[in-house]
Amino acid sequence: MENKTTRNLYTIPYVIWVAFFVIAPILLVLYYSFQDLEGNFSLTNYRNFFTPIYLEMTLSSFWYAFLITLITLLFAYPIAYLLTKLKHKQLWLLLIIVPSWINLLLKAYAFLGIFGTYGMANKFLETIGIGSKQLLFTDFSFVFVSVYIFIPFMILPIFNALDKLNPTYLDAANDLGASRWTTFRRIVFPLTIDGVKAGCQITFIPALSLFMLTRLIAGSQVITLGTAIEQQFLVTQNWGMGSTIAVFLIIFMFIIMFATGTKRRRARG
């Protein structure tokens, strides 16, 4: 019996946390989303969301989040693979993780200088003969900086998955005459797919609601759902509309989590 009471005791912090910081805020957001500007109950906000302007914004958010996730993955997978082959892999991994401890805004401000007309990036382009380009406030720089920010978060789960991979499988594949590409396609990738999914989740979902970067790096010319929520709350003070966008963002997140969620493994035979 005592076992049960201690277990109940342990659940208290969890229940309190979930109730106050997960369920209550979601309920509040839902409640506000049904209020119009005058504070009456209405569905106007939901109707508004299905007008071209918000749909377009949702689509462009998804497009950028997709692009960012894809490029991040293309860089992160080979890096993670390389890391598992190195001698002091934990040290090398740490070197990649450490910059992610620095606040995102500080890094964004640093990029203002690096990408500027007289910044280092342009000096480099000039030296190699391409000539200076406008880098700041373009789609390119937005995607670049976002990828830079998300790469460590993508590497970590993939690294863990690759590191856990049993090397005898690779030897077996090799012995049975599989080419390296076949081994990767049929053995390595399927066995690390959970890491890839976790990495994509951790990149795609925050990328949907990035908002300070859209102003600092993209010069407000890229509008994500996160930017729109910020505007509705702080500028228009239309909490209803802001909450409605947030409701849709939450729905999208659940769909993505569901789609990329790890299915329970079948018992190994």
Added chain:
Amino acid sequence: MKQLIRLAVVIIAVSAILLVTISRLNASQGYSGGNTLTVYNWGDYVDPAVIDEFEKETGITVVYETFDSNEAMMTKIQQGGTSYDVAVPSEYTIEKMKEEDLLLPIDHSKIPNLKNIDSRFMDLPFDPENKYSVPYFWGTVGIVYNTKQIDGIEFDSWEDLWDPSLKNKIVLIDGAREIVGMGLNSLHYSLNDTDPEHLQEAYDKLVSLKPNVRALLGDENKLLMASGEVSIGITWSGDASEIMAENEDLDYVVPEEGSNLWFDNMVIPKTAKNIDAAHEFINFMLDPKVAAQNTEYVSYSTPNKEALQYMPEEMVNDERFYPPPELTDRLEVYENLGKENLARYNELFLKFKME
């Protein structure tokens, strides 16, 4: 288990030491309670030396907190739990705060220095007879441009921004009222216009400006203009004078079609705890010498007529920042348009940004 307990003891001990140190430090800086006054102001919007002087003269301890938008400030006061004694909102926010009953009336008998304020800036429509507010700084919205990088365009008119040679050169303020207002002004409409047709026209006009727009930014633009990275910016006069002090190639113009005239004002929020000290503070800030010193630091335009004589002449005679009444008459003050119209402004602005 033993290890766990040891760890817990260490953490508690370290926390206790930190707590004691912090309270010691605070005490040595004078945050000891007693007669304190909490001022809630925009960032970098007062000369810290002036605050020190006030503390020395009155023995009141000032706690200074900052905000970066009218809306954020109002939300915080509205939600309560704060005890700001003096806040500095802009004029259209004062209208809103009055509506929401968030302000205390100001006792003019406790503020003899009110006589120093230029009558041009008293008794304005947003607060008749200055019942709730006292002007702090004022200014305009206009165009800052780099005279070295832009040749042959003087920006006397908003229309100049549409010049095809300015492709990808302009940085706008990330603010719906300012930018939609600019669109309306360029069509010779009022920047408080709410006629949907006029707004649509202004929107179309703004969209045609988009090829020339490089970005929409907030305070970051000050940095980029000062360094020469950006050659044209739409901004507030105070920010303009600040960056012009850093980069001599910059110049500031208020286009002739008209623009925004704005006022930041000291008010006493309903949540105030130390109302007497609040009056004392407002009166102190209106003292000509104090106002002059503060203005030199902040570099916005002061409404204090008596302060002008204590300020450097080139500052006072600069018509870009102290425009004559003929010009200010052409400018408009933002009116509170109501939530519905503000939402429409914002939607247009959002659409403009996505174009």
